[in-house]
Amino acid sequence: MGVKALLSKPLAAYVFKKHQRWIDNPVEAQQAVLQKIIHKAQNTLFGRDHDFSNIKTHADFVKAVPVRDYEGLSNYFNKVKDGEKDILWPGKPLYLAKTSGTTSGAKYIPITKDSIPNHINGARDALLAYVQDTGKASFLNGKMIFLSGSPELEQVGGINTGRLSGIANHHVPGYLRTNQLPTYHTNCLEDWETKLDEIIEETIDQDMTLISGIPPWVQMYFDKLMRQTGKQIKDIFPNFNLFVYGGVNYEPYRKKLFESIGKQVDSIELFPASEGFFAFQNKQNDPGLLLLLDTGIFYEFIPVSEYFNENPTRLTIGEVEVGLNYALVISSNAGLWAYSIGDTVKFTSVKPYKIVVSGRIKHYISAFGEHVIGEEVEKAMKATMARFPEVELTEFTVAPFVSQDKGASYHEWLVEFAKPPHNATAFAEELDRQMQQLNSYYNDLITGNILQKLKLTSLARGSFRNYMKSEGKLGGQNKVPRLSNDRKLADGLLSITNS
Structure with missing residues (x-):
């Protein structure tokens, strides 16, 4: 067993024990998050506008801070984008994650010094949870591909700005960077078809063990590899044994993906977004995603049937029920406040709290x-x-x-x-x-x-x-x-x- 695989096992056990503390005390963990982020942001423009200094309970928060989407908070986001300080969170963000919204054009979501660990550690902990659950760690010794956006960043209001996946690329831990493909140069290519050709050139003769990306784009990568070689993926990459994905429901693509691979491989579902890394699959025999309750994000859940009401019910983690559809609303150390991310979720378990993503509130x-x-x-x-x-x-x-x-x-x-x-x-x-x-x-x-x-x-x-x-x-x-x-x-x- 390689050194990385060997060292991952005690680290996985340590992270598992750390997670267990908030898994066992979910309501207290969420209350602590809410109090901490309100206290830290009370002297920001948003905190002053919404009387943060007098918010003591969730009920106070609900009265003071209405649920808004990107358009509803655009007045504040625009000030952040213009380079103003202390608007939604103290200081200026480290990054702006640029994302193309379906209703509002380009969005610029702040990522702060306090919130960046949520994005980076979430993905890391998903892999460590897999190691803890299965005992399998050999994938860490081979090459790993992350099909992502360009890591090239531009300046907007004096803030580094780019796609979330490109921003995350700058924070890949050093011990994994030597395993990572494609190269920085190839990742920077904007034209997808040119980029895909380069990715194939760089990976086709490598010992690929982990492949990560949105399923339809991974399938396009597989299709091109098979056309070029006349082989199934298992024969091109014999040690490929872990597929990591997020962003869309895997099920419609599963059959074709596995036929392309030619064998069953383990998979891990993630729930990342520009607004935060919310959950990951921590058990191979359970499709539910473990909701992360202590990473600087406070969650509220609106029953979908009430979402368009003037004053919808805003439930906290201790009030949700299994099997019902909720619109997901977050407040976080990125400076997002009662922010409706547009996704709907359904709880599959409350011990621990696990979800599946059930759709989009506007789709x-x-x-x-x-x-x-x-x-x-x-x-x-x-x-x-x-x-x-x-x-x-x-x-x-x-x-x-x-x-x-x-x-x-x-x-x-x-x-x-x-x-x-x-x-x-x-x-x-x-x-x-x-x-x-x-x-x-x-x-x-x-x-x-x-x-x-x-x-x-x-x-x-x-x-x-x-x-x-x-x-x-x-x-x-x-x-x-x-x-x-x-x-x-x-x-x-x-x-x-x-x-």
């Missing part, structure tokens, strides 16, 4: 009051594919088609198959049946002849890739929305396919 279809969410369409697709084992999926999205004629509207599923169903009509029928079982409102609209059954539109190979390229969002951390409440994405895909 839904409710053109007719059905409020279909991402979790439902992904469950329907997974269940349908189980009945059609020949099917392999590349990508899909769902959008409404609203007709002026009564009973002529429907949900359109735009699907790019790697291997299509033998009977597309039967596949669509089963998909619709699954959706009616999962969403009672959708069922009522179908049975009431308000909606037709869904329409399955099979897209040409490369449609999603070409669309993302046309939008300047090919590769990196960019994701295709699973659901839209309008036709912009659907029409864009159809125009690409038909051109």
Whole structure:
């Protein structure tokens, strides 16, 4: 066993013991986080505007600080971006994480000296939890690839600014940097296709043991490797045994990924975002993600049914229930206050607190009051594919088609198959049946002849890739929305396919 693998085991045991303290005292851990961040930020502009010096309890906090999204806090974010000090957190941020929002254009999320450990240690601790859980550490001795954005940073208001994955690249621990691929030069390439060619050149003859990235982009990497070599991934990288991913639900991509690999490999799901590193999978036999409760982030949870209410219920960690969908709201040592990150989560356990990401609060279809969410369409697709084992999926999205004629509207599923169903009509029928079982409102609209059954539109190979390229969002951390409440994405895909 190599030195890195050997040393990782006592470190994993130490981190596990450290985590156990807050796992055993979750409510107290969260109360301590809230008190600490309020105290530290009380003399900032935001703290003065919201009377932080008089906040003693969560109830006081709820009264003083309303829930806002990026647009709601833009007045403060713009001051930070202009280089002003002591706006949301003492001093100026170390970095601004630039991210492309679906509704607000480019966003600039502060990362402070206090919050950067949350991002860096979260990813590290996920790997150490895997070592502690399985006893496997040999992956640390081989090469590791992290498909990420460019680490090149620009100056905005005197603050280093770039993609989160690029910022994180500057903080890879020294003991892992010698294992890391691709090279800094290749990571800096902006054009995804050029970058992918360079990544393949650098990795094809290496002992790759860990591969990390968003599943559809990893699949693109695998596809190109297999075309170039005529081999499956297991034959190119015999010691590849750990896949680390986050950002999208793995399930729609699992079958094709494993067929490309040619063997089963362990996987770790992460829940990272520009706003913070929230959770990671700490047990191979449990898909739930351990919510990190002592890393400078205070969590609130709004029942999804109340999210758009004027004064929604804001629950703390001790008040949540298993199996319900909540909008995730955070306050943190990055200077984010009652900030709605846009994701919805569902608790799978409260001892310890574990979640799954169930969708996006703004990614839904409710053109007719059905409020279909991402979790439902992904469950329907997974269940349908189980009945059609020949099917392999590349990508899909769902959008409404609203007709002026009564009973002529429907949900359109735009699907790019790697291997299509033998009977597309039967596949669509089963998909619709699954959706009616999962969403009672959708069922009522179908049975009431308000909606037709869904329409399955099979897209040409490369449609999603070409669309993302046309939008300047090919590769990196960019994701295709699973659901839209309008036709912009659907029409864009159809125009690409038909051109």
